[in-house]
Amino acid sequence: MKSTKSKPCEAWQLLVKFFFTQRADLPTLASEFELSPAQCHVLHLIEPDRPIPMGRLAEALACDASNVTGLIDRLESRGLVRRRPSADDRRVKSLELTPAGVRLRSTVLERITKPPDSLGRLSADEQRALVKILKRLLD
């Protein structure tokens, strides 16, 4: 009952492990930039020059819309994000990164998994294989 039938499981067990490892690291990493894990997540989701309505951000975060208000309040008060009224529908507010937000996002994303350390040990072939596989997983 050890490694008999569970061939397809090993891969996902490792992916789960990777996920939880990253999850444990995120608070420390985020605090380097005085961000919370959730704020990092928001920064990741708001791409530069791609305004996103608050409701769609809530969807992407898979959380209630009421959270987004406070989350964005805090990021906006730090000058990282802006609320912009939508032209089409005056109920909708779109979110966009400020220049400072764009810079911080880029810094955080480069920092979040340090490619030289772990990925540098992969051969070019392995990296290509990994990219191909992850693309399929995320499609």
Next chain:
Amino acid sequence: MKSTKSKPCEAWQLLVKFFFTQRADLPTLASEFELSPAQCHVLHLIEPDRPIPMGRLAEALACDASNVTGLIDRLESRGLVRRRPSADDRRVKSLELTPAGVRLRSTVLERITKPPDSLGRLSADEQRALVKILKRLLD
């Protein structure tokens, strides 16, 4: 400036994306079992038949030890985890899953990334490659 020099980055960018996708999914998934994301994390870290001192769990979660008290209080009150005094050092309390905890952990871990859906589309070779790569990344 699209795919010129950033060969090693694509892999980690995808891993980051995978991580945040999973992070968004976790609250919904956890709530299926009336667990919080943090409780899922704890359940993942306490392996069956492997008691772990509270302090070491705090380390693994990369959080302050004071959190673990409340986190474990709630899991213990649901009968999923037990506190056991350590024989060597009476200050230390070790944590272990109850039978119900072991069962729930297994269910949650099977559910957390549904292997048939995304991983099932990978060939055996790809799965082996993925396992090999992830093992290196996590070592």
Next chain:
DNA sequence: TATTGTTATACTCTATAACTATA
């Protein structure tokens, strides 16, 4: 009427600091 975002409320998660009981 239905929808977008906000507010009010309550609970969980989290860190800091002070405490206890052991060592």
Next chain:
DNA sequence: TATAGTTATAGAGTATAACAATA
């Protein structure tokens, strides 16, 4: 003195429900 876990406290994250403005 130092360490393991707890308690007290405060702030952030989260969901639910009720609300305002707009559609």
